[in-house]
Amino acid sequence: MKETKHQSVLFLAQGAMIAAIYVVLTLVFAPFSYGEVQVRISEALTILPLFTPAAIPGLFVGCLISNILGGCVLPDIIFGSLATLIGAVGTYMLRRQNKFLAPLPPIIANALIVPFVLRYAYQVPLPIPFMMLTVGIGEVISCGVLGMILHTALNKYRHTIFKTA
Known part of the structure; x- marks a missing residue:
């Protein structure tokens, strides 16, 4: 199926809005957006x-910009953003499964990748398994709890907000 110009513009606009919201939320809540x-x-x-594939590049770009503006070191900018990208792709791949599985890819990706960034890029002296736990708990709160609240709030409007054509 050929993509229309309207669909391309809509995809770009949705991705850009998601990236912008990600950056604003990260920077407004900066005191607990970064660290172990x-x-x-x-x-x-x-x-x-789960709602739009435009969220995949939007989340990646939003995380990338947030990490740059937040003063992160280059390995964090690269690998932290890749963790969010991996999580977003995983969530998209689970879109036809049980909605409660959707938060798992970003939780797992960040819990596995971010502690190594903290240890080797920032020289945080805490044990990697402990940081996997702390980052994982933070991701459960943000992706699992807040993400599912967001899903519930948006789901009834999914065809209006995230229409594709």
Whole structure:
């Protein structure tokens, strides 16, 4: 099926809006968006690939910009953003499954990747398994709890907000 110009513009606009919201949420809540114990409120948006594939690049770009503006080091900018991208792709792949599985990819991706960034890029002296736990708990709060609240709030409007053509 050929994509129309309207669909391309809609995809770009949705992705850009998601990226902008991610950046704003991350920076507004900066005191607990970064570090070994973090609850990045913006990660609740990782539920959005259930609604639109435009969320995948939107979340990646939003995380990338947030990490740059937040003063993160290059490995964090790269690998932290890739963790969000992996999580977003995983959520999109689960879109036809049980909605309660959708938060798992970003939780797992961040819990596995971010502790290594904290350890080797920031020299955080805490054990990696402990940081996997702390980052994982933060991701459960943001993706699992807040993400599912967001899903519930948006689901009844999904065909109006996220229409594709």
